[in-house]
Amino acid sequence: MRPPHALSVVDLDLDSPDGPVLSLRPAPGGPPPGPGDVYALVRLRGRPAATVLAHVPEGADPAETLAALARARLNEPRRDEPRRDESRIPGSRPDQPHLVPPRASVVVASRERADQLARALDSLLDQDHPDYEILVVDNAPVTRDTEELVRGKYGDRVRYVREDTPGLAVAHNTGLAHARTEVVAFTDDDVVADPHWLTALTAPFAADPRLGCVTGLILPARLRTPAQILLESHGGFAKGFAPRLYDPVRPPADEPLFPFTAGSFGSGANMAFRAGALASAGGFDPATGTGTAARGGDDLYAFVAVLSAGFRLRYTADALVWHHHRESRQDLRNQAFGYGAGLTAYLTAALVRRPALLPALLARLPRGLVHAKNMTASRTAEHGGVPGEHGTHTHPWPRSLSRLERRGMLYGPFGYAKARLRMRGTR
Structure with missing residues (x-):
């Protein structure tokens, strides 16, 4: 697998999904945006709205290159839109x-x-x-x-x-x-x-x-x-x-x-x-x-x-x-x-501290095992989206790290039992 190369991390603020750039600055403490591969947080008047991954060619304007991708991103259908009935739940609008x-x-x-x-x-x-x-x-x-x-x-x-x-x-x-x-x-x-x-x-x-x-x-x-x-x-x-x-x-x-x-x-x-x-x-x-x-x-x-x-x-x-x-x-x-x-x-x-959860956990166990297997699976796909984009798993994840995650899952209950014994000894 080809090792991933460095990306600049920047913070882009737009006036609206189709509007002008209000600001472009590096992530806190980072270098100024320039040519190369860039990972950008996109804001709308200060509010986080999306992330985009782009290549800024030599001599191109980073702000305009990123803004063009951001506008396209913000105007495409979003699979993580909140459920329609959520707006009727009390306190459902934190903004x-x-x-x-x-x-x-x-x-x-x-x-x-x-x-x-x-x-x-x-x-x-x-x-x-x-x-x-x-x-x-x-x-x-x-x-x-x-x-x-x-x-x-x-x-x-x-x-x-x-x-x-x-x-x-x-x-x-x-x-x-x-x-x-x-x-x-x-x-x-x-x-x-x-x-x-x-x-x-x-x-x-x-x-x-x-x-x-x-x-x-x-x-x-x-x-x-x-x-x-x-x-x-x-x-x-x-x-x-x-x-x-x-x-x-x-x-x-x-x-x-x-x-x-x-x-x-x-x-x-x-x-x-x-x-x-x-x-x-x-x-x-x-x-x-x-x-x-x-x-x-x-x-x-x-x-x-x-x-x-x-x-x-x-x-x-x-x-x-x-x-x-x-x-x-x-x-x-x-x-x-x-x-x-x-x-x-x-x-x-x-389960130890809340035994009443056991029936619900057992009912979900078969589907949960499939979910855990999928989440920890190794992947060889090349760049197919934005790193860290919620709900996507299209980027590489080496088999060695996949195995470590699954070993950790097997170890977790024993580690917890060991920690409880140590806590009792401390007390």
């Missing part, structure tokens, strides 16, 4: 400009990555949200680098909390316990948040008292290495641009595995919860997540737990963060195994 977002806390769990954390915190301090606080949870620190960064550079603008028990879910529960607000947002130390991110992520809670969780759009900040491009090609973290509302009272007709396809709801680098809803659902399972033997699944478990407790979950692309994918092939191998392990670890956690 209502009159909504005042509730006061919020932003929790960032970090471990020995002070340089990346500083970049994330700078973006979080530049939000247009009217009233919020930021907490950094220093998870099982080895050095004082994170503490010195937070206390020294950010002072009273960012609160520092130490959590000595390793594990992302444990760190998130600690952040939840220290938050002073009705809504708590979570993101990672390897993202750059769009200035409107927190407002867009939290405003839907003001419209819908039954809303327990909101997730948002995650796009790649860099696509420089083969590992970064392969991850994004495999689906990345993006969940499309159409808003979705997941209601346990009205399960989506187009997702027969609901609620067990939690990966379609969002990802842990971009999520917010009504604090009371998450607490009533039992919080994050401390035996899941990065830093435990389970290797992942903490966010997926929380999504299903909140839905199982009767709350709604919303996805909105208006809440955008740029994620810095890991760069090396070994990082990608670790992620592939971790994704598989996290999937079955979270399902195991859901």
